Structure formats: C-alpha cells, structure tokens
Amino acid sequence: MIEVRDLVKRYGSTVAVDGLSFQVRPGQVTGFLGPNGAGKSTTMRVVLGLDAPTSGEALIGGRRYAATRRPLHQVGALLDASAVHPGRSAYDHLLALARTNGIGPRRVAALVELVGLAGVARKRAGTFSLGMKQRLGIAAALLGDPAVLMLDEPVNGLDPEGVRWIRELMRSLAAEGRTVLLSSHLMSEMALTADHLVIIGRGRLIADGPLRDLVPDGGSLEDAYLRLTAGSVEHGAGR
Amino acid sequence: MIASLSAEWLKIRSVRSTYVVLAVVALAVVIGALFVWQGMAVFDGLPPERRENFRVIPMEEYMLPMVQLALGVLGVLAITSEYAHGTVRSSLVAVPARGTLLAAKAAAVAAVALAAGQAAVFATFLVTRALVGDRPIPDHGAPVAQQAPQLLLLGLSVAVFAMVGLAFGVATRSTAGAIVSVVALLFVIPAGITYLPAPWGTRLSAVMLPNLPDQIAGALGWRSEEVVVGPWARVPVLSPVWAAVALAAYIVVPLAAAAVLFRRRDA
Numbered sequence: 001m002i003e004v005r006d007l008v009k010r011y012g013s014t015v016a017v018d019g020l021s022f023q024v025r026p027g028q029v030t031g032f033l034g035p036n037g038a039g040k041s042t043t044m045r046v047v048l049g050l051d052a053p054t055s056g057e058a059l060i061g062g063r064r065y066a067a068t069r070r071p072l073h074q075v076g077a078l079l080d081a082s083a084v085h086p087g088r089s090a091y092d093h094l095l096a097l098a099r100t101n102g103i104g105p106r107r108v109a110a111l112v113e114l115v116g117l118a119g120v121a122r123k124r125a126g127t128f129s130l131g132m133k134q135r136l137g138i139a140a141a142l143l144g145d146p147a148v149l150m151l152d153e154p155v156n157g158l159d160p161e162g163v164r165w166i167r168e169l170m171r172s173l174a175a176e177g178r179t180v181l182l183s184s185h186l187m188s189e190m191a192l193t194a195d196h197l198v199i200i201g202r203g204r205l206i207a208d209g210p211l212r213d214l215v216p217d218g219g220s221l222e223d224a225y226l227r228l229t230a231g232s233v234e235h236g237a238g239r
Numbered sequence: 240m241i242a243s244l245s246a247e248w249l250k251i252r253s254v255r256s257t258y259v260v261l262a263v264v265a266l267a268v269v270i271g272a273l274f275v276w277q278g279m280a281v282f283d284g285l286p287p288e289r290r291e292n293f294r295v296i297p298m299e300e301y302m303l304p305m306v307q308l309a310l311g312v313l314g315v316l317a318i319t320s321e322y323a324h325g326t327v328r329s330s331l332v333a334v335p336a337r338g339t340l341l342a343a344k345a346a347a348v349a350a351v352a353l354a355a356g357q358a359a360v361f362a363t364f365l366v367t368r369a370l371v372g373d374r375p376i377p378d379h380g381a382p383v384a385q386q387a388p389q390l391l392l393l394g395l396s397v398a399v400f401a402m403v404g405l406a407f408g409v410a411t412r413s414t415a416g417a418i419v420s421v422v423a424l425l426f427v428i429p430a431g432i433t434y435l436p437a438p439w440g441t442r443l444s445a446v447m448l449p450n451l452p453d454q455i456a457g458a459l460g461w462r463s464e465e466v467v468v469g470p471w472a473r474v475p476v477l478s479p480v481w482a483a484v485a486l487a488a489y490i491v492v493p494l495a496a497a498a499v500l501f502r503r504r505d506a
C-alpha cells in the first residue's frame with residue numbers, strides 16, 4: 001500500500017504538488033492521471049525518497065522508502081525509460097542494479113528473457129529504441145519481485161504487442177495481490193488496464209475512485225477525464 | 240555496502256570511458272620513457288665535461304599531472320555521468336541510503352585510481368631507470384627499494400585527485416564544471432599563485448595538492464629548486480607530518496562536503 005498524506009512539494013516558486021492525499025491499495029491496478037505538469041512524476045519521486053517533501057509525507061507499507069533496506073524486493077519503479085548509460089549493455093545495467101540488492105545474475109537473465117530483450121542484452125543500451133528502453137526499465141522494476149510497483153508512463157513507445165503485454169502483466173501482478181500504480185496519458189489503454197483511478201491537476205486531487213464510478217455507463221474514460229480536468233490544464237494547446 | 244560496492248565496480252568496468260582513462264595513463268608512461276630515451280641520446284653525444292651538468296627530471300614526477308588529471312576525470316565521471324543520463328535516480332531507488340551509495344562509489348573509484356596511479360608511477364620509474372642504466376645522472380641513482388615510499392606517495396596522490404574529482408562531480412552535477420574544477424586545482428591555481436608577492440607564492444605552493452607527496456616523503460622527496468610554483472613545484476616548506484595532514488584534508492574535506500550535499504539535495 002502507498003499512502004500520500006497532505007503532500008506539498010515546491011521547487012522555488014513552482015508548487016508541483018499542493019496538499020495531495022490519496023492511497024493506493026493492493027490487489028488492483030491504480031491509474032494515476034492528470035494533465036502535463038500536474039505533479040504525477042513529482043509525487044512518485046517523493047514517494048521513492050528521491051525528492052524531499054516540502055511538507056506532508058509519503059509512505060510505502062507504512063514506512064518511508066528511504067528507510068528501507070534492499071528496497072527492490074519490496075518496491076519496483078520505472079521513472080524514466082531513457083535513463084540508461086548509453087555505453088553500458090542492458091545486461092550490465094540490470095546486473096549493477098541487481099547486485100545492490102543481492103539479486104543474482106540468474107534472475108537478471110530471466111527478466112531479460114521475460115521482457116523480450118534476450119537477443120540484445122549484450123548490446124549497448126544507447127542503441128536501443130524507445131520501446132526497447134521501456135522494456136529494459138520494466139525489467140529493472142521487476143528485478144526484486146516486488147509487492148509494490150510504480151510505473152511512470154511505461155506504455156510510451158511500446159508496440160501493440162508490448163502494450164498488450166504490459167496490460168496483461170499489470171493485471172496479473174495486481175491479481176496476485178500486489179499494489180500497482182501506473183501513470184499514463186493514454187485513456188483508452190488506461191480504461192482497459194486500471195480498476196481504480198487517482199486524477200490530479202495542478203498538484204491537487206481531482207478524483208479518486210473506482211473506474212466504473214468515474215466513467216458513466218456507455219461513456220468513455222477520455223470524455224470523463226477531459227470533463228474532470230477541464231479547469232486544471234496548465235499547458236493546453238492554443239485554440 | 241559490499242553489495243553496493245560490487246555494483247559500483249561493475250558500473251566502472253562496463254563503460255568505455257574507464258578504458259580511455261587507463262589508455263591515457265599508459266600513454267603517460269610511454270611519453271615519459273620517450274623523453275628519457277631522447278635525453279640519453281643527447282647525454283651520450285655530449286663531451287664528458289658537459290655531462291656533469293646534465294639533468295633529467297624524474298619522469299614519474301614530470302608525467303604525474305597527466306595521470307592525476309586522467310583519474311580525476313574518472314572520479315568526476317563516476318557521478319556526473321549518472322546525472323547526465325538520469326541513472327542517479329535508479330541508483331538511489333536501488334540504494335536509498337545516500338551515504339552508502341557515495342561511499343561505495345568512492346571506494347570503487349579509489350581502488351581503480353590507486354591501482355592505476357601506482358602502476359603508472361612504478362612503471363615509469365622502472366622503465367626510465369632501465370633507460371638511464373649506469374649513467375651518472377643526478378636524481379636517478381636510488382634503487383627502487385629505497386625510493387619506494389616516495390613512489391607510493393606519488394601513486395597515492397593520484398587516488399586523492401580521483402576523490403577530489405568525485406567530490407567536485409557531486410557538488411557541480413556537471414561533467415564540464417567538475418573537470419574544470421579539477422584542472423584548476425591541478426594546474427591553474429598552482430600556476431596562478433606565481434603572481435602573489437613573496438613569500439606567499441612559495442607558502443601557498445607548499446599546500447598545493449601536487450606538492451604534498453614529496454613533502455611527506457621528506458628526504459626521499461624530489462626537489463625542483465628552479466620551480467617554486469605550478470604543478471611541478473616541489474618546495475619543502477611543510478614537515479612530513481603537516482604535509483600528511485594536508486593530504487588527508489584533501490581527501491576528507493571534499494568528500495565530506497560532497498556527502499552533505501548529496502544527502503540534502505533532491506536527486
């Protein structure tokens with residue numbers, strides 16, 4: 001379970017997260033939605049102890065992430081798929097992360113296989129396409145077989161086979177009782193993947209509820225989302 | 240800590256830049272040898288009465304800044320490449336204890352730098368001694384066993400530069416900024432203090448990092464009487480103990496400051 005309580009995060013004069021509270025429960029896929037700049041990635045960084053909250057707190061399983069030893073066994077995260085050293089092989093990238101948490105090379109090889117990178121694992125990650133990097137990032141998130149998963153836009157750049165694979169993977173992980181938090185801007189995909197939605201805008205909570213409660217019968221998630229966030233779009237296209 | 244250390248070790252040896260740095264170190268040894276080889280050809284062509292005044296700078300001293308700079312860059316890259324590519328976040332997700340992550344990085348970098356520094360210094364010493372042979376060149380007479388403490392200190396100074404580079408990398412989070420800082424510490428400041436009124440040039444020269452190993456080595460240390468400032472200044476102002484204290488400060492102070500910044504700042 002992920003708990004965010006009264007979270008505020010400021011960067012200078014920018015208020016990225018503004019008094020946000022919500023919980024992410026196990027056993028379901030929770031979609032994390034909001035316009036560009038709404039504060040989704042910032043919230044995830046604070047949950048992972050990368051950025052310090054200005055006030056409030058974020059806990060995973062009742063504890064601060066930073067206080068966890070060998071955290072990859074409890075939490076898996078994908079923040080930015082392009083965050084790889086371009087000169088390091090995919091296998092070495094994963095193995096370095098694995099070693100920090102006492103995870104062996106066999107698990108690394110199994111994950112490389114699972115995400116479909118077995119043929120290119122020894123190639124430099126700089127040569128990978130966006131979709132291949134996403135797969136690498138997902139492999140990293142799954143290294144420790146964690147009970148909590150937090151993925152920031154994991155579907156970006158994946159081919160249709162990869163999109164379906166992620167969807168089924170997320171659903172099966174949630175069905176095993178894991179906590180899954182997933183951000184995405186692809187509403188049709190989110191409608192197929194998520195059970196529960198947390199929608200934020202300008203750093204504040206807009207909606208928090210089961211997908212079927214937020215989307216009226218016969219309506220689309222896209223319509224419901226656009227209606228809910230209409231007043232919170234900061235970076236809309238000129239019209 | 241062991242787990243983090245083995246991960247950092249893997250990170251260092253799985254990128255090309257490490258091998259470029261080591262190639263530069265090997266090149267420094269080769270260049271040093273070529274200088275001496277050339278010098279010996281000149282020496283052999285001199286009439287005996289002029290041979291007396293013939294001097295050769297010990298190449299393990301002369302080429303040292305090149306090695307120090309190379310490993311300083313290795314220290315810089317160990318952290319700035321993580322900032323540049325965004326991997327510092329995945330590293331911190333895997334190891335949230337920031338002190339542990341930084342310590343593991345420092346240990347891995349120090350191990351590589353110490354090995355490279357000692358290898359370069361001893362290889363240069365041995366190769367140039369072989370080239371000098373039994374010619375009566377001043378500063379080239381002591382056997383390796385006698386000179387070893389001083390040589391070990393020179394090699395150690397390479398690791399100190401790597402630690403300073405790592406600390407600058409943490410502080411600036413920028414490859415260019417940190418490398419400029421290392422160059423400033425190695426060349427610019429030691430040369431710049433030339434323009435200070437006497438005796439401040441000499442006094443400050445004494446606490447410049449490149450000048451410390453030979454002051455710690457005391458009587459075994461090389462003296463460059465003509466050069467009083469710059470990266471090759473070897474002015475014996477400090478006692479060995481105080482020089483050792485200063486060298487330790489170059490390790491502890493930057494790394495401690497880096498640790499404070501690394502813990503405090505958002506990643």
Ligand SMILES: Nc1ncnc2c1ncn2[C@@H]1O[C@H](COP(=O)(O)OP(=O)(O)OP(=O)(O)O)[C@@H](O)[C@H]1O
Nearest residue numbers: 011014015016034035036037038039040041042043
């Ligand atoms: N390190 C930072 N320094 C300064 N401002 C930041 C920083 N990180 C985020 N912000 C600001 O905080 C706000 C929220 O950004 P964030 O990346 O969390 O949004 P997001 O919901 O993930 O957006 P997107 O959907 O585009 O990924 C934005 O205004 C952004 O400019």
Ligand SMILES: [Mg+2]
Nearest residue numbers: 040041042152
């Ligand atoms: Mg984002």
